[in-house]
Amino acid sequence: MLRRLSIILTAAILWQFNSSLTLAQSQKPSQADKYPPTPLEIVVPDPLLPPLINKQQLSPDELQTLEVELDKLSETAEAKLQAGDKLAAFDIWNRELRLRRFLGSLAEVQALSRVGAIASNENDRQEIFYITQRLQAIQKQVVSSKNADLEVLRSLGEAYQKVRSPQLALDAYNQVLAIVRQQQDADAEVSTLKKIGELHLSWFDYPKAAASYQELLGLAAAKSDRLLQVSYLQQLAYIYEEGKDYQQSINIQGKLAEIYLSENDQTQLPKLKLAIASNYESLAKENPTLLQEAFKYYQEAYSTAWQLEQYVNASEALQKLITLYRSQGQIDEALQTGQILVETETRAVNFYGIMQAYDQIGQIYLGRKQYPEALTAFQKGLELAQQIKHEEAYFNQQIEKVSKANL
Template sequence: MLRRLSVTITATATFWLLCNSLTLAETKKPQQPDKFPPNPLETTTPDPLLPRDPKKQPLSASELQQLETALDQLNQEAAAKLQAGDELGAFDTWNRELRLRRYLGSLKEVQALGRVGAIAYQKNNRPEVQYITQRLQAIQKQAQSQKTNDLELLQALGQAYRQVRSPQNAVVVYEQVLTNVRQQQDTAKEIQTLQTIGEVHLSWFDYPKAAATYQELLKLATARGDSVNELIYLQQLAYIYEQAKQPQQAVNIRNRLAEIYQKQNNLTALPALKLAIGSDYESLARENPNLLQEAFNNYQQAYTTAWQLQQYVRASEALQKLIALYRSQGQINNALQASEILVQSQQLASNFYGLMNAYDLIGQMNLERKDYPQALKAFQKGLEVAQQLKYEEGYFSEQIQKVSGQIPR
């Protein structure tokens, strides 16, 4: 009886302990940790560098001058700490400087925020970058609420956003600057602002927006008869469309460039441009085979112009493109004729690796049409060059051995 009672009491006690522990588990809620600690730039602790609370009584001109001198000293101290390897101490000092910079006015604060933000980004100090970005956004919001037309402040904000790698925020600010300068009909500042916006888009590989911006700049330059900048914007657009893999747009721009080069008698730049146009047409020909002829025409123009200008390296590039086109269309005889010219251009360019590869190409094409004596001749010449270079000798020896076995004795 006592044993049964003991078991019952033990079971009851165990059940009560379980219930009690479960109840405790239900009532005890884990605390959610903060993603980031409080922003050190918003600390309101009084600073010894301030003679009094500026919110209650503004600082005099002489006091502001003394404060600025002291803050410049803090900046130097922070830089010295960073140089000595004390990154934590450096940013603590910089944060103190930044907290106090606001009393010198928004412009000077924004400039300092950008300066320190650039260092924080370089050091991969993400929390510091976020603190600075938040402060910049607060200043921007205040400027918008006051409907400020302070272009110097807005441009400083845009630059600071670029320094902390916040392109979206930077573009928003620069768009506001653009609206203001257009209202003022200040064409010079409009162009400058558009150039900055284009640079921001390009730096973050936003090619569609970059293209739209440079198209605006191109229209302005064309309307003003500014041939120098028109050329620059066309070159930039050609690059953008190439990176964005938009061959049709690239062709349109590059054809305009070609017209300008020809009018200016600037033939030096023409071979490389014609090569690029040919490549664009080759890409377009995948969907429209009729455009393959345009690719051929441009490669032909690139080759002839380069040869006339003694740009033999460029001429070789164009010939290689032509040979590849001929082969793709089964025109082996034409490809072989172009290859003989390729040999000459590689010799004139003193490109011995290119010369060796040209002989290999001739050998392979002769193999395709089963002209073994000509193939053997090409591989033997290739071996001679390979021996001079001490490169790929085994490959050419092997090709010679294989081809020799195909020639009747």
């Protein structure tokens, strides 16, 4: 009896083991289960769709009705998000996006772009992944067709930007660029190059941004369009400065100066010379011999601005010169420049600027332990501070400091 019970138990255990093994094998995930379709690819009947026979196209009336209903879905999703139910919101948006494809590629991409921007703001990486994957699928279809839809490609570029995929956006815009160049559409070529340049710039890729604007400059030069050339040169000067390619920035600014001089437009020169001087000052950190170029351009900026009665620019150049002179131990030159600064700020009727100039002069004299001269400068600064009711306490402190040091 005991042996029979043992045999029965053993058989039961073996049957259970084999059943479990069979069940486990039957539940082993297939490739499809391992990589399930995204919510945007799930094919399920939807009450908003009429029964489709042989994948027939929706009629114009049906498309219009569907578009209205999808707009309502989007509003519902937005309300859910505002109420804090993010999961439900994106479930609804995903349903909307699945159905948007019935309205055509452009409508779908625009909807993906809109929801992608929301997903990016919410930092929903999974949703961003779904949307990016769908955008890539659409792009593949568009590019593989005989006549690629430029409007869809441009919208794809914008959508990729919304989901923060700059390289994919650039791929789309470069495909647009290749097509419009083939079509010899000059205006579209320029607008696309601008998009590409701006995109590189927004992601701080200064060398590639510069390359785009150099192409734009070449196109403007070919048409002898002076206004566009100036605009692109200004942008290039900024890009090279931001990318710390100061020599290239100086080269571009030199071209700008040539244009201004050729057209006898000197009003732009003071600011331009200030920028050139600043770039030379940056280069001088590695190559001190270039500091003389910085001095030269600051001086030219001052003299040109003075002649043009641009006293704000003249003051800025003088301020820079004072700092440079002091850094090089040229204190007498710094003091002389400080006196010129007082006169310049007086011409500009800039009481705050005059006050600051006297402060600089006072600090220089204080550093040289010329206390009477420092005291005089700080007292003049205090008079102005009292007039404009600003920094009176500061100048009183400086006067007290000098008086104690002079004991």
